[in-house]
Amino acid sequence: MKSGTIMRHTLTHLFIIALGVLMIYPVVWMVVSSFKPNTMIFSDPGLIPKAVTFENYITGWKGYAGTTFGRFFINSLFMCLVSITGNLISCTMAAYAFARLKFAGKSFWFAVMMITLMLPGHVTLVPRYILFNSFEWVGTYLPILVPKFLATDAFFVFLLVQFIRSLPKELDEAAIIDGCGKWGVFWRIIVPLASPALVTTALFTFLWTWDDFFNHLLYLTKPETFSVSRALRTFVGDAGAVSNWGGAMAMATLSMIPTFILFFALQQYFVEGISTTGIKG
Amino acid sequence: MHKTSAIIKFLKNNVSAYLFLAPWLLGFLVLTLYPMGYSLWLGFTDYDFTKPGSTQWIGLGNYMKMFGAVFGMNEFTASTGEVMRIDPYYLKSLSVTFSYVFTSVPLKLLFALAVAMLLNQKLRGVPFYRAVYYIPTLLGGSVAIAVLWRKLFEKEGLVNGLLGALGFTDLPGWITNPKYALWTLVLLTVWQFGSSMIIFLAGLKQIPQEYYESASVDGANKIQQFFAITIPLLSPVILFNLVMQMIGAFQVFTQAYIIGGGRGGVLNSTLFYTLHLYIQGWTYHEMGYASAMAWVLLLIIGALTAMVFRSSGLWVSYGTGE
Known part of the structure; x- marks a missing residue:
């Protein structure tokens, strides 16, 4: 047996x-x-x-158009770090309001937020491009980075709302009795306690920004501003007739290293992020 | 006196709450709501952002351009008097996208469920295996993998190298053959089954082991248990995965763009809807048309999602028996 x-x-x-x-x-x-x-x-x-x-x-590594992959890695890393900062600030603030505060129109706005979760991005694509073009932002990082400070990734708002709702309310109340205002509760209670969900947010923001191609294709026009993903694509070219496939494979391999390190270092946050919100992939 | 202080308190609460909400609210109004309205309007115009001032209202012209071929038209006269050509590739892009969604999503979910059940056993090392099985999903959306995929399925690529070593001859170039090109993309999608697998695995862990024990005491075999216990109890998770994967699949872009070399591949065999939209909007500057296409996509996704939810009454159970 x-x-x-x-x-x-x-x-x-x-x-x-x-x-x-x-x-x-x-x-x-x-x-x-x-x-x-x-x-x-x-x-x-x-x-x-x-x-x-x-x-x-x-x-x-020599890249092309006189720009090395070193530059592309720095560009990608820069976009990731700014995007993480933006998402952490804007999404956590919105999530705190939805999860803890009472205000007029709350259930309406929450429903709106949930709808935007499912909304295909293409309906906003052309007008956003026209808008950013009229600001003369096309060719800069602003069309990619500014939306992150406006909580456009509703997934993270939802993730953080779920997490903050699960925290015991007694802590907020105790802090209010001790004289904390809403900002005090936010900074001293909610943000520290929500740190696991904040790590998940930072992690997925990094991955999505690192792997993003479509926005980089639309908005990055000068080779010296290219991200790694945008540069890889140009490196390979349209017809795929590039002779240096070895170089392409080498740079593609390098481009996956940051993702790998984060995945194995923070595996638990991945699993939680996916199973609580069904983060796409 | 008391009334004023209540009003002040109400205002104070609302003002501070809306301050927290402000970034999101601003983002929603400026980057979602306003663009949606604007693109709805653009969909009824002939608009080219490189030629400001040339915008013309053409009524349903863009929609005629999409679906005119259904009525056997080649061209039509727009409300401006201009003769417009029917888009000869629109219906192709629609059929490519539907073929892709209706094959890749079910296959991906089936595979994810099978692997999740394989890993939902009392075994050592399950977290490690789960991590390994997640790797394709972790990397699969990247340009790096799309580039790799193109090389794998070329005529001289790795796949044919392996098949050749197994004795197969006369192998096609999978990417360059219009009969197979779409299937390489379906395979790439199914390969990224990791997220659905993790969600299924979490769902399977919620099913009490006693259900299976009492079922086997009653003489139910594994297959009967699967259909009588696993599927019904997992059905809300299946619904969730189905909806999320379907919405995502309609919007696939990067892989199609890289593998098709920035176009729709050979004979437009991989002309995905979003790729066609991008080419129309950004290569041909037909941004009114691209906006109309985006709205049709939204309606298609909305209608299919609604149908799935309506049908869920028939096959999803929410465990009222507990």
Whole structure:
């Protein structure tokens, strides 16, 4: 009986591992290929390179139009950090109002917020572009960054509302008795206690900004302002006739490193973020 | 006296609450509500932002341009007297998108549920496996993976290399063959099953183990248990995943743009709706037309979501038995 269970468990493990290897095989192959000489990349499906070279990283890093990938990484990182700051401030404030404060029209505005969660972004796309164009913002980071300070990512408002509602109200009340105003309660009670949800917000803001392509395609016009994702796409080009596929693979590999580090460092926040709000993906 | 202080208190409460809400409210009014109204209006015009002042009201012209082909038209006379051509690719983009949504979403959910059930066992290392299975979703939306995908499914790519090693011959270039190009994108989407899997896994953990125990005491086999216990109790989660994935699938852009090389691929076989909208608006500066297209997309998504919710009365149970 017992050996039967062990046998069954071993088989299940083997099956899960085999399926998992199949799932991540393309990614692993990409990483390995980035160390293969350019001519050998696509003829060789194996995971152990016959010759190891760093040449792809050197040629890829040079980027194009006189701008190196170093610049693109700094640009992406800059956008991520500003977006995180914007989302943390604006979404937490809105969430606090919805979760804790009493005001006229609250249920109406909350319903509006929930509707915007499901709204496809395309209906606002053209007018937003026209608006930002009239501000002469096209070609700068402002069309990408300013909306973050206006809580346009309703997902995070929703996530934070859910979290703040679950915090015990007695703490707010005690703070009010001790003389805290609404800002005091917000800063001293809500923000520190909501920190797990704030980490989730920061994490997903980072990922979405890092991986964003559409907004970068629309609004970033000069190569020196490009993000990594926008630069990768131009690096590969329209026809895909680029000869330096090794360089493309190397830079694509580098572009995934920040995501990987965050994922393995903060896995718990991922799982909570996804299972409480169904964050898309 | 008492009345005034009540009014002051009411004002004070409201003012401070609205201060907290102000960034969101401003964002909603300026970046959502106003653009929605504006794009609704633009949808009835011929608008090119590079030529200000040339905007013309053309009534339903943009909508004729989309659906005129259904009535066998090639061109029509707009209310301005101008002869306008029917968009020859619109219906194609619609059919590409529908084929994609109606295959990728069910396949993704089935696969996510199967993997979630596989991982919902008393096993060591489940958090680790869950992490590994999430990796494709973590990376899949990026340009890096889209670039990789294009190389994998080329004629000389890795996939054909592997199939060739297994003895297959006469292999097509999957991306460049209009018969298969869309399926490489469906595969890329199904591969990113991680989020749905995590949500299913959380849902499966909520089902009390005793239900299965008493069912097996009553002689129900695993398949009967699956249909009598798992599916009904998981149905709200299935509904949620279905709606979220469907809404997302209609809006896929990046992968289609990269894999199609900035266009709709060979014979427009991967001309996704959003890609077509982008090309119309930003390549041809037909921004009135692009706005009208966006509104049709909104109506399609809204109608399908409403249909799914209406149908949910038939197949979703909210556990009233507990």
